[in-house]
Amino acid sequence: MCGIVGYVGSKNACPVLLEGLKRLEYRGYDSAGVCVVGDGQLQIRKSQGRVGVVERQVLDDQEMRPATVGIAHTRWATHGEPNEPNAHPHADDTGRIAIVHNGIIENYATLRQYLLGKGHTFRSETDTEVLAMLIGEFYNDGAGSIEQAVRAALGEVTGTYGIAVACAGEPEKLVVARKGSPIIIGVGAEEYIVASDASAILEHTVNVVYLSDNEMAVVTRDGLRTLTLDNVPVPKEVSRIEWTLDEIARGGYGHFMEKEIFEQPESVRMCLGGRLDKRDRRIQLGGLESVVRTLARTKKLIVTACGTAWHAGLVGEFLFEELAHIPTEVEYASEFRYRNPIIEDATGVIAISQSGETADTLAALREAKDKGALALGIVNVVGSTIARETDAGVYLHAGPEIGVASTKAFTCQIVVETMMALMLGRRRLMSQQAMDQYIDELERIPEKMSRVLEQSETIRQVTGEYIDRENWLFLGRGYNYPVALEGALKLKEISYIHAEGLPAAEMKHGPIALIHEGMPVVFVAPRCATYDKVVSNIEEVRARKGRIIAIATEGDEDIRRYCDHVFYIPEAPAALQPLLTVIPLQLLAFHAAVLRGCNVDKPRNLAKSVTVE
Numbered sequence: 001m002c003g004i005v006g007y008v009g010s011k012n013a014c015p016v017l018l019e020g021l022k023r024l025e026y027r028g029y030d031s032a033g034v035c036v037v038g039d040g041q042l043q044i045r046k047s048q049g050r051v052g053v054v055e056r057q058v059l060d061d062q063e064m065r066p067a068t069v070g071i072a073h074t075r076w077a078t079h080g081e082p083n084e085p086n087a088h089p090h091a092d093d094t095g096r097i098a099i100v101h102n103g104i105i106e107n108y109a110t111l112r113q114y115l116l117g118k119g120h121t122f123r124s125e126t127d128t129e130v131l132a133m134l135i136g137e138f139y140n141d142g143a144g145s146i147e148q149a150v151r152a153a154l155g156e157v158t159g160t161y162g163i164a165v166a167c168a169g170e171p172e173k174l175v176v177a178r179k180g181s182p183i184i185i186g187v188g189a190e191e192y193i194v195a196s197d198a199s200a201i202l203e204h205t206v207n208v209v210y211l212s213d214n215e216m217a218v219v220t221r222d223g224l225r226t227l228t229l230d231n232v233p234v235p236k237e238v239s240r241i242e243w244t245l246d247e248i249a250r251g252g253y254g255h256f257m258e259k260e261i262f263e264q265p266e267s268v269r270m271c272l273g274g275r276l277d278k279r280d281r282r283i284q285l286g287g288l289e290s291v292v293r294t295l296a297r298t299k300k301l302i303v304t305a306c307g308t309a310w311h312a313g314l315v316g317e318f319l320f321e322e323l324a325h326i327p328t329e330v331e332y333a334s335e336f337r338y339r340n341p342i343i344e345d346a347t348g349v350i351a352i353s354q355s356g357e358t359a360d361t362l363a364a365l366r367e368a369k370d371k372g373a374l375a376l377g378i379v380n381v382v383g384s385t386i387a388r389e390t391d392a393g394v395y396l397h398a399g400p401e402i403g404v405a406s407t408k409a410f411t412c413q414i415v416v417e418t419m420m421a422l423m424l425g426r427r428r429l430m431s432q433q434a435m436d437q438y439i440d441e442l443e444r445i446p447e448k449m450s451r452v453l454e455q456s457e458t459i460r461q462v463t464g465e466y467i468d469r470e471n472w473l474f475l476g477r478g479y480n481y482p483v484a485l486e487g488a489l490k491l492k493e494i495s496y497i498h499a500e501g502l503p504a505a506e507m508k509h510g511p512i513a514l515i516h517e518g519m520p521v522v523f524v525a526p527r528c529a530t531y532d533k534v535v536s537n538i539e540e541v542r543a544r545k546g547r548i549i550a551i552a553t554e555g556d557e558d559i560r561r562y563c564d565h566v567f568y569i570p571e572a573p574a575a576l577q578p579l580l581t582v583i584p585l586q587l588l589a590f591h592a593a594v595l596r597g598c599n600v601d602k603p604r605n606l607a608k609s610v611t612v613e
């Protein structure tokens, strides 16, 4: 995820900024840059790749003037490729104003058009450069000060941002602002360190001021002024950071996996960001624009992936068939690549991969491409091999996933599939009314996810009751059948407990023989078309004295009669339920692993990115 550092003080700003960026490296990034204000001029140095590359540029550059004010950034690409022009800081076209930005400016295309009309020229494909140019436009149009220009520009913006702005005309100052993307200001002795994450501040001071959403600050060596974006002063208390660097990297959680499970409301927001066009009530996926008309006429989709991404693909099969009426098959990449598959005309192949580097998925994609399929990717890591080798695709924007067991990538993969299915569905058969409803429901998902996460402690206690059981079953139907598979996989991966996931009705064709007294069986049973059938399966397990844990819809008190434990999800349309029902299963696996003393983030024998066959 992108990282911001800013400095105002009496030290040489460049080394402070570069050190700060290195502290943010753990968040993942693909380019970096700094801008310092020396002798009343902005000096920007940036590059694709590591912070070290920028550091060498700065050290080798005789023209760099000493400066005590500056901003810096690590970028995780969203709008545009990870290359030098797209790296931050971005300047306006007078070169007098520079900005670093985290978040997404949703109306950047409209603003860009407006600024092009005013004669501005752009060097990058980013939404951030549009904001830099807009601030410059207000500044040069007599806004009075950089503070007022920032305020005026943010008034025109929809979307999310954490920003830090430097201005050659006001060289002793930084203006920072926040809406939806964190900004923290470290308060030292006559120096201030601005950052998106406390880890960049901690080596200088433990005293910090947190900006809230819709607030900004004007920072000089002599002091800090905090106010709302509407220019109302907001006095702020200085807080103390109590965490160590290591704890900060884990966001205060004990494990990366736990952090990533709890990050899901935010990662889904990021994934949806700028893609649900609320004004025109449609879905905009920039990465598919070049192929969308071909795709709307596709006769068949083949989804190929491994592991958790394959489970996301299985959910996709339901989504593409129900919402877009496109026949869809889901293939294990490892099987597909050796099967000499038949690819007919008008077939699209979608490779799903968090890392974008999984060897089997890449090989399957190449096989499909060679046979003439339109090659698409749903990938998290920007610029990864799969992302580069596809004809078009959609990034997850989930942020780096560090825990080996995939969690937030899974839910974002499903969100992307849902958006794709809706976008194609609307072009094929779906009414605007149905589209409107899905857009509204998708927007509500992050808040509903937060409600499911609140049950973590109850889930831990229930998991504790069964922690000595070595065999579990996970059952679900329809959209929730892949969720059952994912629940079983999660438990296996990190707690080394044997678990099987199955479509619930298949149980009677064999696995029912396994059920014995006390065996834990998890039913994913929210309200949906097959609810009554799943309840019959629950009765079958109960009759054999299995212990039943159900995931049900809030308000379904009746199900308690058949089950030993119930975790609830808020009501949602069947197509969106997996985004909620998977969360209790992720938490169950996580708590089981912790209770059994397993290495949650690095389970034995597993790798995060499997680049070999």
Ligand code: G6P
Binding pocket: 306, 307, 308, 309, 352, 353, 354, 355, 356, 357, 358, 361, 404, 405, 406, 606, 607, 608, 609, 610
């Ligand atoms: C490995 C990981 C799994 C992951 C799978 C696919 O096996 O341990 O958690 O689901 O690879 O990875 P990808 O990066 O392609 O999504």
